[in-house]
Amino acid sequence: MGITIKINNEEYDFEIGETILEVARRNGIYIPTLCNLEGTKPTGACRICIVELGKMSAPVASCSTPAAPGMDIQTESPRIRKARKTIIELMMISGNHNCSAIGNSKANLTDFMQEVIEYDGSGSICTAYGECELQSLAYKYMVNNRTLERIPTNYPLENIDPLIGRDFSRCILCGRCVQACTEVSVINAISHGYRGNVAKIVARGDKPLPDSECVYCGECLQVCPVGALYEKRSKYDQRVWDVTREKSTCYYCGIGCRIVVSTKNNKIIKIDGSDEGEPNRGQLCFKGRFGYDFLYNDKRLTKPMIRSGGKLKEASWEEAYNIIIDKIREISGKYGSESIGCVVSPKYSNEDLFMLKKFIEKVSGKTNIGHSEPYSKFKIEYSQIGEYEKIVLIGTDIARDNPVAANYIKQANLKGSEIIEINRKKTDLSKYAEIKLKDLSEFKPDSKINYLVIYSPEYDISSLEGKSNISLNSINSENNTAGAYMVGIANENFEDMKKKKMVFSVSSIPSNEFNTEFLVVIDQFGVESFENADLILPPSVWVENEGTYVNSQHKIYRMKKIVEPPGDTKSLRAIFGELLNLSGSGIKKSTPKYIWDEMIRKDLNLSDDIAYSKLKKGPVQIVDGFFKKISLKSSGSKNDRFRTHKLLCNHCEGLSVIAEKRINPGE
Amino acid sequence: MVEVKVGLGTCGISAGGYTVYDELKIEKDKNNIDFELKETGCMGMCYREVLVEINDDNGKWLYAEVDKAKVKKIVEDHLISGNPVEEWLVKIGKSESEDPFFEKQKRIVLRNCGEIDPNSIDEYVGMEGYSAIQKVINDDSPEEVIKSITDSGLRGRGGGGFPTGLKWKFTREAPGDKKYIICNADEGDPGAFMDRSVLEGDPHSVIEGMMIAAYAIGAEYGYIYVRAEYPKAIERLRTALGQATEKGYIGKGIFGSKINFDIKIKEGAGAFVCGEETALIASIEGKRGIPRVRPPFPAVKGLWGKPTNINNVETLANIPWIINNGPEAFASMGTEKSKGTKVFALAGKIAKSGLAEVPMGMTINEVVFEIGGGIKGGGKFKAVQMGGPSGGCIPASMGDLKIDYDEITKTGAIMGSGGMVVLDETTCMVDLAKFFLTFTQNESCGKCTFCRIGTKRMLEILEKITLGKGEEKDLDLLEELSYKIKESSLCGLGQTAPNPVLTTLKYYREEYEAHIRDKKCPAHSCAALIEYKVIPDKCTGCTLCARNCPVDAIEGSVKEIHWIDPEKCIKCSLCFQACKFDAIEKI
């Protein structure tokens, strides 16, 4: 017999330490919350979650009151409903919550409505309309803010930041953003400031966000229950009824954070962290959250470009293919077919990479294809980082390279895990490190303690290998590095490939680093960095295509196509499927399902357990040892790592300034 | 040797105590008289500062309202010639008859205040000081100490009235390698100055009380959280701590035992909410003084996450006395559930404002009339306000109410920390409620919705009423908001913030209604609802009022009856105060 409490006259088991709210939620009983942020300490600030413990005693905040045996709780008694109504009403009148003004003709607007509509000059209703937690509570508890008069707000709109808008007039001071900043991303850029009815969320010196320590992870945006914090670029676009939401995976590093992509008219307008669980549990970094609008950059190529008369000019795919086929013939004739090579950034799907590899093998007769990414594996779930007492960071500036993993490390540190940093340089995590060492040789692990080591994959950690108390982990900089290794593209001949006579560069390497007779660049952006290219093909990328990817934990996941690719862009698998056919290979189909099930899986001997249709249910772990079949070399230079991140972010409006500061340029 | 003591609490100092002290020293040196000139704390009679006590063979002579000019005569007549200056005396030598102000008091907490030099540990030791701590270390187990305090019936003097022994027991029993004792000296109620006077007048008694508490709960570290607005208290505390450390009373192995105890002073930085225990802890930890949710209670998880016991200054000052005199002696005073004494800071419209310690069970009337001498200027007693912003008003009709935690709580007010503000007929109860709510509003930490926005709303409604713009429904709204804020706020500050409104609504609803229905302020206090008029019969045409008027609203030339233009008048009341003939009235 366990211990029980009664909620709304039904009995429920609970464990010591559980709060009333937790017991209720576990059992599907609704209790409204505003300030509660999962995974952080309850603050009991907003009071909306109060419940009744009997007529005689005062209501208690369920988020912070531990369940105790014999409690008899009512969650929606008339008294509680009335109190909640008051809370909502108090919040509604103390800000520019103009949602109540919608649907009224101008003549019917009260002064209040008129004022709140006009105050930011947009004439538009609150950006959170339709998704605002306060609004839905007002609706649920039938609050019309008529009894009390509106209190003028204290602080003007902060509109100078390119990414995050802060509308203090809509802030209900729930403090979720502060908790997100101090307990989730642990950046500590914002805090509660002032007090009483002039309380405000402040950054350093109460200055705007750009003058603070903010790194634009945007966790605050995501947790804001109202319209106080919003993504500025899509301020009036994110009306819930206009927006389609799809789950997907981040385009940047090897963590492979799960995201929710909001689109409107076939255009991404917002990205949030998906709270479905591993790997990121809702968190994102600045790249993942804001780094999407490179897709819509003016400089994005939508047609093939061919050099003619010294200049790159638009052309048709047919023309481009013809030139490629001709050039292959010409160069093979002159130098032999192995003088054709390819470099690739592992940012494309397994299907894309596989078709590319197939094509290169076909035309060069060898696997003349390489990338610059070292082999990595992250062996545990990221949420398990906190289970280690000692976390050793070797050579990695993880807060910049893989910020979400750094979140987990900092969270673990707050809860008592010790950080040992081995790095010659100061990194963003140095200030959290209890022990700082310059060189690995100074690190003397205690055989009785379990260590979690996270190292930069270039770092030679062989001295730590084979110790049962040390878990060695690293994370890729590109989202599908493990997939590239899986389909047989490694980093061993990367430098050689750059020197081939004819190179297919499916990467962000500037064209002046090549010494070729004929350079084919396949990249979204052209002209500037690829001025020496002879031909540029515009690929469709990421959520513009369907496909499978493998993250640094070696989990295979399937991604959906969410938006239509622009102009005449084509997926890599389509381009190389067509080129293969033009060179006489007879590829039947180049759909992702066909390539995965009929080509890749057969080629690699992968079981039916990871059939394309089965991947739809969720990610599947590739068994350990699988990669041993492929020749692996864990060396590589850091020069090229994160280069694509920077290029992409620099093509994102607003993000380029922070990207300049936050992405490692490569040492 | 003859002793001459000058009352140098903040009250005495602000009335010019140091000038008197310096003058006495000059006279002493000049006339080469052999007497010991001493500083002492507040003697309680703040209404007659500066107080100088002469202690000679003929007993204690207390001079009131001494200033620089009077010093010379006192020195010459009394100290040199042996003829006390009777007209300035409030206490005459060996005479049995005491000033009624003192007669009815029972001084336990204030036992040394105004008696000893707070800067001298020896004088404290001379008054049985530091004997209680030695006694418990030598003779009693911590459990026995807790039992004594429990038996004494002592309850928290900070306002809550929680049994002190029980509180100690919780912290004693909480598991933890390190425990803390905190003395809450963040006395923030406007109109309360009991704790300050104790700290200024007898700092060692608080330190000793903390030591006993530390011994009982098993703490090796203590903090005194004292508001920075009390520089003199901090200075004397520092001196006292220095002396106690020097003597080895605090530090390692105190009084030859294996017990260590250290005390640190933390200066508050100006936040009333830090009187709340969890906010106080946050403040010591260097954070914003924001209350946090309970449980866990400080007794289990307090300062730096360790079990922590927090007691108020007055509570702690009682402890050595209880140990020395036995819990029975303490429990013999007071009512069934409220034992011992309570110190009150009498202020407001009372004739004798000052510090008075009375046994529990004394009635409000006794305090106001017999100790406090009734209403200043002969006005009519209207109510007492107890508990400051967390408390409420008790009307004069309930003057026979006994001072007892539970009795006072029943009225809607609270015992509070001891501020007792006496009000007469010129105090508008709506305005008073507004005053306290303004205070709470300014001091709300802003964390929880009810306190941050709810009290603001209430304040706005009160402002509306005092401006004569109130509506009938406002009173219901006020009441409704009050109950909700009281019920569901996060911390004590919010939960008690509506008390001043609720009690005045309860006892003086008709005053609110007069503001709303008749647009009149019965106490003639709310500027928007009164009019100033010249009483023609009394006006001498001296022009003083016209000269004082900042807006030239008063017409009339010399020796003519003046007239106030109601259109121009801003109701600043300057003319009313300036008139020497009471020729201006408020209606």
Next chain:
Amino acid sequence: MGENLSKELNLNIKEFKIDLLKNGSDPGALIPLLQSAQDSYGYVPEKVINYISEFAEIPAAEIYGVVTFYSQFRLKPLGKYIVKVCEGTACHVNGAKSIVDMLLNELGIGVGETSDDGMFSLLSVACLGCCSLAPVMMVNEETFGSLTPDKVRKVLKKYRQK
């Protein structure tokens, strides 16, 4: 940053360090440090906040939150004469309002403000602790009790002529 600035800022960093060490990483000495900064400067300069943040690894935003929470701390320098007018209960019922009104009128500044010439700052305090002298105000260290509006005018005049 470092010792030089510490000297320049005249902060008792040593005691702060000891406190930090004693309390682990808990920045319990933050408030005393800010108080000592205010003692030296009359206010808490931004560079002090930034310095403490760097030195003690307390986020600058959090320090700012602390500074703005406590009424003792000021982010701007005060005037030559600081007028603290008591608005405690005893003063209130004894007519503090007319005193405040007179001060507002005479000084031409609001509560919490400093006059343009840097002569006067007007602060309102909850209780100066001499309720028996109500209504009371303090100008720097000097207390003036049993005030009337007229007396206020005279006191200010005295300071203006100083």
